[in-house]
Amino acid sequence: MTPGVHQVTGWGLVSLSAFIAIYYSIWVIILPFVDQDQPIHTFFLPRIYAIAGPLVAGVIALTLIGAFVLYVTVSPKKVKKS
Amino acid sequence: MAVSKLFQWLICLTSFLAVWLSYVLGLVQTKFSEEMNEIIIALPIYLLILFACVLLGMIGHRVATFNDCELASKELKEHIDAARQDLAKKGYKFASDWKS
Numbered sequence: 001m002t003p004g005v006h007q008v009t010g011w012g013l014v015s016l017s018a019f020i021a022i023y024y025s026i027w028v029i030i031l032p033f034v035d036q037d038q039p040i041h042t043f044f045l046p047r048i049y050a051i052a053g054p055l056v057a058g059v060i061a062l063t064l065i066g067a068f069v070l071y072v073t074v075s076p077k078k079v080k081k082s
Numbered sequence: 083m084a085v086s087k088l089f090q091w092l093i094c095l096t097s098f099l100a101v102w103l104s105y106v107l108g109l110v111q112t113k114f115s116e117e118m119n120e121i122i123i124a125l126p127i128y129l130l131i132l133f134a135c136v137l138l139g140m141i142g143h144r145v146a147t148f149n150d151c152e153l154a155s156k157e158l159k160e161h162i163d164a165a166r167q168d169l170a171k172k173g174y175k176f177a178s179d180w181k182s
Contacts, residue, residue: 010146017138020131028128032117051124054131 024050102126 027050034040085093104110105122114122121128166176 006148007146010142010144010148013142013145014139017135017142020138021135024128024131024135028124029121032120047120051127054127 098129099126 027044027047031041031044031047102122102125105112170176
């Protein structure tokens with residue numbers, strides 16, 4: 001890596017995680033206390049997706065990981081040539 | 083107290099889940115408002131997402147502040163040079179100096 005690229009990557013990751021944390025906090029913790037007719041609600045999907053989205057993503061991820069582990073475990077071992 | 087990191091996390095997790103489940107399953111009588119109820123229902127997933135964000139931020143911070151120790155590298159090279167000169171003085175022949 002040329003100098004500076006990993007700084008940009010690192011601080012990019014930090015700001016991405018900070019943005020996700022703040023956005024999700026507002027979505028889940030603050031929005032239930034804001035009235036439905038306030039304009040801030042146009043920036044967020046309906047609240048059910050805040051719970052269903054991560055849940056579905058987690059189920060899919062765990063399924064893929066499980067399928068991969070099963071595949072690696074069941075498939076016959078290759079004989080090493082040496 | 084010699085409790086391993088795994089058990090510290092497991093104790094935190096189970097005590098949180100005990101309180102949360104007892105609320106969600108209605109084992110305790112509470113008088114929270116409708117908004118508070120919605121937040122409490124989503125709390126485990128919210129904490130999970132927040133945990134993931136903290137870990138991602140830690141990785142990013144470590145990547146950003148990763149230093150490559152140029153001073154130490156220079157010092158080490160000086161030590162190697164000094165050792166080579168010392169060995170050469172004593173008649174040691176280096177493989178890298180061989181000419182066929």
